[in-house]
Amino acid sequence: MSSTPPSLASLYREYTGFFREHGFDSPEVEAAYLLSDVSGVSHTLIPFSDSIPDTDALRCAEERLRRRLAGEPYQYICGWAAFRELRLSVGPGCLIPRPETELLVDRILSVLPRGGRFCEWGTGSGAIALSLAFERPDADVSASELSPDAFAWAEKNRTDLQLSRVRLRQGDLGSPFKDERFDVIAANLPYISPDEKASLPVNVRDWEPPEALFADRNGLALLDRAIREAPDYLNPRGWLLLEIGETQGPHLLETAKRWSHAEIAKDQYGADRFFIGTV
Structure with a gap:
């Protein structure tokens, strides 16, 4: 990761690339929802957002990315499922x-x-x-x-x-x-x-x-x-x-x-x- 604080849009591009490299079916969706969940910004706005997540949010995003790339269900990572x-x-x-x-x-x-x-x-x-x-x-x-x-x-x-x-x-x-x-x-x-x-x-x-x-x-x-x-x-x-x-x-x-x-x-x-x- 760059030492310069990244925007949500730049993280979105980076995370999308990681998901694509790991063979995920919908890398853009995976990246958008992960970043939306830690930032509170709508997943539809993530690809265009100049907002810079704080240190805690960035650390949380990186940890969730690591777990998701290992195959863990996202519902387990975030702790809930909609039904x-x-x-x-x-x-x-x-x-x-x-x-x-x-x-x-x-x-x-x-x-x-x-x-x-x-x-x-x-x-x-x-x-x-x-x-x-x-x-x-x-x-x-x-x-x-x-x-x-x-x-x-x-x-x-x-x-x-x-x-x-x-x-x-x-x-x-x-x-x-x-x-x-x-x-x-x-x-x-x-x-x-x-x-x-x-x-x-x-x-x-x-x-x-x-x-x-x-x-x-x-x-x-x-x-x-x-x-x-x-x-x-x-x-x-x-x-x-x-x-x-x-x-x-x-x-x-x-x-x-x-x-x-x-x-x-x-x-x-x-x-x-x-x-x-x-x-």
């Missing part, structure tokens, strides 16, 4: 919420009755359950999480978002809610086959928790379990909604062949992404 109307704290030990999962929340909202009872299995950061509670104050919302690390992130987000009415329980799928019944159960469970690990982006493969990504039996083990076990936790005509891999739909429909209704819905890219069924 629908929420800003969720995230970090090592919990899955970073994806845009596809925002669509799952839309599907849940379409079937959750007024004043209905909802439960999320495997809540991770709490993204689905906390969004439901935030957007539907009338709903009774519960969630489970097996991983102690992820559970801690969900508890932090519940506290930070002042959504204490959401019941969080540590445990496997529905086991913490034995003898309870819900109108809707939903989950974004691990559905990637371990055989696919090498093909994943480095920021996913080397950083996000494997227990939140991979499942046995070609990624189907937990999805099959959810379909088999959900009827024990659902009210009559209750719904189960799952995020799934794009090739898993036919198998899951076969698993649910005794349900009164089951279908596969697509995501924003036209890929099969959601199992939707009612008992």
Whole structure:
């Protein structure tokens, strides 16, 4: 780095070059958002800004650049991820919420009755359950999480978002809610086959928790379990909604062949992404 204090625009050009050299798909976007986050200047203005960041901001930018070039997810670096109307704290030990999962929340909202009872299995950061509670104050919302690390992130987000009415329980799928019944159960469970690990982006493969990504039996083990076990936790005509891999739909429909209704819905890219069924 030059000893002369650099402007944001000059840092943008320099950082863009670093990201390009390291093979990032969108080097300009990476540089603009990184510098925007440490400076408070809009990412759209960064390429043209003559503002000179102070010493602390520059040191922070350089540290974030180093971590990002090493492949660490930017959400872990900055400590948060946007999800629908929420800003969720995230970090090592919990899955970073994806845009596809925002669509799952839309599907849940379409079937959750007024004043209905909802439960999320495997809540991770709490993204689905906390969004439901935030957007539907009338709903009774519960969630489970097996991983102690992820559970801690969900508890932090519940506290930070002042959504204490959401019941969080540590445990496997529905086991913490034995003898309870819900109108809707939903989950974004691990559905990637371990055989696919090498093909994943480095920021996913080397950083996000494997227990939140991979499942046995070609990624189907937990999805099959959810379909088999959900009827024990659902009210009559209750719904189960799952995020799934794009090739898993036919198998899951076969698993649910005794349900009164089951279908596969697509995501924003036209890929099969959601199992939707009612008992």
